Amino acid sequence: MSYDEMYSYLEARVDALKTNRTGDERQTVDEVFDKQTLMTLYDMMVGGVIDSVRFPISTGKEGNVFYATDGDGDPVALKIFRTSTATFKHIGKYIEGDPRFKGLTGNRRKMIYAWTNKEFRNLQRYYDAGIPVPEPVSYGKNCLVMEFIGDETGPAPQLKDVILDDPTDTYDEVISFIIDGWQDAHLVHGDMSEYNILMMDGEPILIDCGQAMTADHFNSKELLIRDINNVNRFFRNRGADVINADIIMKEALEGKKDDDEDDDDEDDEYDDDDEYDGEDDVTDDDEVNTV
C-alpha cells in the first residue's frame, strides 16, 4: 500500500487529519503525527487495537493524549510521544546512567520507543499489583493505548482541580499507592503529584508512569522521598491529616512485607504481555522491558 493510500485510510479515522486534505497542508498537521507515527497508528487500526482517534485530551511538550476508540467503539486513551529533541532531553535526565538503556542512548527514536515501552510495562506492573492505574491495552513505537479514565462528559479531572470531600481519606489512598507501589509493584513513581493523579468517582487514579523506576534502582529511595514530600505538601495545603514523611518512608521500606518471594526475581512474569508487536520495535527490547 502506498503512503497516499494509507493516509486516506487514516484521514477517515483520525480527526486531526481531516481538515488537512492536500499535499502541503499535511505538513501543518500537529507534528505529533509524523510519518512513522501515522504508520504505527495504521498498524494499530489494522490490528484492531484502535478504530479512530478523536480529540486531544491533553497537548504537551513531550506528547499528546487523545480520546480514541477501540474495535468495539469503546473509549481508550492514546498517548503519543513526540519524537522530538524536547522529549529526548526530558527522558535523558531519567535514564542517564541506567544500564538498561545502554546502547540505545544517542538514538533518539529508539530511546523514545523504549520509553513508551517502559511506561506500558510500568502500568502493567502497577495494574497487576492492584494499584489503580489505567489498564494498559497495547503499545507500538511511540504510541501507547490504555484504559480511558473518564466518562461521556470527558476525561476525569486532575487532583489539583478537584474539591475533595474528605482530603484525609484521599490522602491515605494516595499514600497507599506509594507504599503498595514500592512493596507490591516494586516501583517508585518518581513524578507523583496533583497533576498525575486523576479523580474518578471520588477515587484517585495514578497516571503518567513512564519515569517510574524499579525499587532496586540506585536512585529509587531519593525518588520515593520526593514523591512522599510532594504528596504531603499538596495535601497539607488541602487540610488533610498528613503523616510524617519519615514514618511513611519507613513503612514503605520495612512495612507489611512479611510474605514470600525474592524481591529481585519478578521480571520473568512480564515477558509475554505485549499484545501489540510492532515489527521494528526497539531491538534490545527485553533489556529495557524489564523496567
Ligand SMILES: Nc1ncnc2c1ncn2[C@@H]1O[C@H](COP(=O)(O)OP(=O)(O)OP(=O)(O)O)[C@@H](O)[C@H]1O
Ligand atoms: N488514561 C487516561 N484517561 C484519561 N485522561 C488521561 C489518561 N492519561 C492521561 N490523561 C490526560 O492527559 C494528561 C497528560 O497525561 P500524562 O500526565 O500521562 O502525560 P505527560 O507526559 O505528563 O504529558 P505533559 O507533559 O503534556 O503533561 C493528563 O493530565 C490527563 O488529563
Ligand SMILES: [Mg+2]
Ligand atoms: Mg503528567
